[in-house]
Amino acid sequence: MAESASPGAADDELLRQAAGGDGRAFHTLVDRHAQRLFRLAVSLVGNAADAEDVVQETFAGAFKGLRAFEGRASVKTWLTRILFTQAAKWRRDRGRREGGRRDYRPLESAEEQATVSDEIFGIGARIDLQAALGRLSEEHREVLVLREFEGMAYEEMAEVLGVPRGTIESRLHRARNELRERLRSYGVEPRESQR
Amino acid sequence: MTECSYSEQVSAFHDGELDAASGAVIERHLDSCPPCADRLAELRGMSRLFAATTLPHLSQIGMHRLHSRLDALIDGGLVRLARVMTGIAAAVLLVGSLWLIRSQPAPVASNPARASSVVAMVLQTEESIQQPAVEVGPNDWIVQELDR
Numbered sequence: 001m002a003e004s005a006s007p008g009a010a011d012d013e014l015l016r017q018a019a020g021g022d023g024r025a026f027h028t029l030v031d032r033h034a035q036r037l038f039r040l041a042v043s044l045v046g047n048a049a050d051a052e053d054v055v056q057e058t059f060a061g062a063f064k065g066l067r068a069f070e071g072r073a074s075v076k077t078w079l080t081r082i083l084f085t086q087a088a089k090w091r092r093d094r095g096r097r098e099g100g101r102r103d104y105r106p107l108e109s110a111e112e113q114a115t116v117s118d119e120i121f122g123i124g125a126r127i128d129l130q131a132a133l134g135r136l137s138e139e140h141r142e143v144l145v146l147r148e149f150e151g152m153a154y155e156e157m158a159e160v161l162g163v164p165r166g167t168i169e170s171r172l173h174r175a176r177n178e179l180r181e182r183l184r185s186y187g188v189e190p191r192e193s194q195r
Numbered sequence: 196m197t198e199c200s201y202s203e204q205v206s207a208f209h210d211g212e213l214d215a216a217s218g219a220v221i222e223r224h225l226d227s228c229p230p231c232a233d234r235l236a237e238l239r240g241m242s243r244l245f246a247a248t249t250l251p252h253l254s255q256i257g258m259h260r261l262h263s264r265l266d267a268l269i270d271g272g273l274v275r276l277a278r279v280m281t282g283i284a285a286a287v288l289l290v291g292s293l294w295l296i297r298s299q300p301a302p303v304a305s306n307p308a309r310a311s312s313v314v315a316m317v318l319q320t321e322e323s324i325q326q327p328a329v330e331v332g333p334n335d336w337i338v339q340e341l342d343r
Contacts, residue, residue, distance in 0.1 A: 023269040038253040148245035173203040190240035
């Protein structure tokens with residue numbers, strides 16, 4: 001593994017250095033974004049092993065496309081967009097291999113489980129949010145993950161997904177309605193008592 | 196149940212995506228619309244649900260695998276570059292060699308005068324080679340010495 005170079009440099013500067021042949025600059029970018037992208041990948045594909053593959057493909061794709069980066073979006077947005085493309089490709093490949101529509105695997109072990117502490121919602125059972133997310137349509141899952149896990153603004157989400165801002169707004173609204181129904185089917189009422 | 200027409204905007208309000216004027220409109224609306232107030236409470240509850248969710252981290256081994264894969268990719272790029280450079284160098288050498296061959300003076304055979312003199316020289320040399328050496332016997336050598 002190469003050592004990281006220029007740890008204080010901005011993302012776009014590191015990207016320029018990497019495009020100029022500096023492999024260490026690219027490794028620094030990887031160190032900076034890998035964990036965030038991995039968590040996103042887990043929430044998109046549903047398990048750590050496949051998420052790792054998706055993240056690897058994301059950085060491999062980014063490396064091959066270094067010179068294509070135009071700087072119109074941030075490096076973070078650019079990488080996130082590549083990740084979403086790779087996750088979609090993973091789903092297509094998986095669907096082809098398995099010949100079915102099942103494109104999301106629930107987390108496999110207790111350590112991998114995305115859980116919510118019982119005290120927050122006062123329920124006895126652990127809530128598997130991943131399971132609820134996994135039952136949403138791909139479009140709805142994507143907007144929820146970007147908004148709720150990444151905290152992205154609508155404009156940024158529109159750049160990542162390549163759709164107009166208005167589409168994000170309406171899609172997010174429908175996604176939340178769908179998630180609410182899924183959670184209700186698990187007996188979870190996601191409501192705060194005060195406004 | 197029919198949704199309130201402001202429902203979608205309540206979602207944007209919750210995300211802090213409305214400008215000040217639109218936000219103020221929704222604030223006032225929430226005071227007079229219990230379904231939208233409920234909707235906002237739900238949205239906040241969902242966001243807390245997400246915030247309280249812990250997702251797994253990429254392990255050290257996973258990070259190592261990722262860097263190793265990228266190292267191979269970067270090294271592979273260098274090898275490809277070296278191959279391309281070698282190919283270009285070989286092409287330049289070949290073209291240069293062809294150019295040198297073509298730019299050399301015309302072959303000897305194409306100049307009749309010069310060719311004939313060269314042929315004559317060659318024949319002369321061959322004759323001198325073919326001419327048997329005059330054998331100098333011991334008696335001749337003694338006579339030659341006495342002549343001196």
